[in-house]
Amino acid sequence: MFASLELPNVRPVCPACGSRFRQTRAGKTLYGDQRYQCQDCKRYYSMHNRRYRYPEDVRRKAVNLREAGCSLRQIAQQLAVNHQTVSNWVKMGGVGR
Numbered sequence: 001m002f003a004s005l006e007l008p009n010v011r012p013v014c015p016a017c018g019s020r021f022r023q024t025r026a027g028k029t030l031y032g033d034q035r036y037q038c039q040d041c042k043r044y045y046s047m048h049n050r051r052y053r054y055p056e057d058v059r060r061k062a063v064n065l066r067e068a069g070c071s072l073r074q075i076a077q078q079l080a081v082n083h084q085t086v087s088n089w090v091k092m093g094g095v096g097r
């Protein structure tokens with residue numbers, strides 16, 4: 001019964017095993033988000049799913065490759081990112097800079 005009184009974002013839930021218990025803070029991610037470790041499955045995760053997970057220079061490289069005439073799939077392969085992601089970057093970004 002006390003479980004229903006908990007605020008939903010106060011306690012982190014492990015995305016891997018779904019455990020809500022024994023979630024400990026484990027420093028920060030590269031992007032400054034709070035990182036947690038699940039003591040049940042020992043995985044690390046962070047609570048925030050930021051839209052832009054990739055560093056700026058990877059994005060720039062993608063845009064450059066696109067301007068050089070590579071296909072989205074080629075770029076995606078080369079940079080090891082999803083081709084949809086590359087497509088978004090190209091749309092947001094490159095032309096005119």
Ligand SMILES: [Zn+2]
Nearest residue numbers: 014017038041
């Ligand atoms: Zn877990």
